[in-house]
Amino acid sequence: MGRWEPNARGRLEQAALELYVERGYEQTTVAEIAGRAGLTERTFFRHFADKREVLFAGAGTLRDDLVSAAAQAPPGAPPIDVVATALAAVAAPFQGRLESVRRRQSVIEANAELKERELIKLASLSAALAETLRERGVAEPAASLAAEAGIGVFKVAFGRWVGEPGGGEFARIVREAVDELKAVAAGS
Amino acid sequence: MGRWEPNARGRLEQAALELYVERGYEQTTVAEIAGRAGLTERTFFRHFADKREVLFAGAGTLRDDLVSAAAQAPPGAPPIDVVATALAAVAAPFQGRLESVRRRQSVIEANAELKERELIKLASLSAALAETLRERGVAEPAASLAAEAGIGVFKVAFGRWVGEPGGGEFARIVREAVDELKAVAAGS
Structure with missing residues (x-):
């Protein structure tokens, strides 16, 4: 290089x-x-x-950043807040790259093999997040449920950010989506 | 035939x-x-x-049953309860087929292409569930968040059911996992 x-x-x-x-x-x-x-x-x-790797080269870094942010959350924080903090932390670096993220997303949406690869990436993020929660002392099934719900939130928030005309602030959209999930789970 | x-x-x-x-x-x-x-x-x-279709022939029926159960939930029920009811309804027919389900799962876990196909199946269940919630009048992002969280719950509950020595009652494990998700989202 x-x-x-x-x-x-x-x-x-x-x-x-x-x-x-x-x-x-x-x-x-x-x-x-x-x-x-x-x-x-x-x-x-x-x-x-x-x-293909051009489109997925960032996946390892994203996973490492997610795990690192979750591991560094305050001790004793509830798992859902650990997840929210970690997701907002990894959302921040996407900011300012909206056009390139949109372009990548349109390429992925148009190709079945790439969509599969994207789903695998998300499943691997969920597994890594659950593992980190367990290392923080969170019991199962809470660790896996918090991780699965968290990655679901990330997916939905990502779709909103990419789809909004102005884009908005991705980290804020992630935090709002976690609050929406809390409201949904509370039965509202 | x-x-x-x-x-x-x-x-x-x-x-x-x-x-x-x-x-x-x-x-x-x-x-x-x-x-x-x-x-x-x-x-x-x-x-x-x-x-491959031998392993995924049931996917269409599963999706139809999920959509149908969600559509038939009591009007005005909170989205999370619609999701819980629908997931428990589709869990029931798995009961009594534990050995064959376990065998199928071990085949899928051993093959990357089949694992991808399984993730696509789950993503398609989530999309169908979100669509049904929107048809019930649930706004976005609540519909997608409830669906994503619900399919995450189903995945975790499925893993527990298949992994438990005696198997247990899948529909009950699904309902317990929804309750666990509610507790996690409430910050416990």
């Missing part, structure tokens, strides 16, 4: 998303992505295993 | 599950399934499109 290719990774991501939207994900080749970014295929493969 | 092949569908399902467990899903052919069931391949294809 030499210094003669400034922000190669970011340029490859940008080029890939543009091409996936313009030509379709299936029709785009790694050679085209590299070409659009003004880089070589070899450089592409130094950053990504394949063209 | 002639009368000269009594319970062909059930025999094919049983044979397929046995073979998937014994030899692995990937290694099993339709010819072997038909042979084990004492039927022809042609009969297999009258009942199932392919060997």
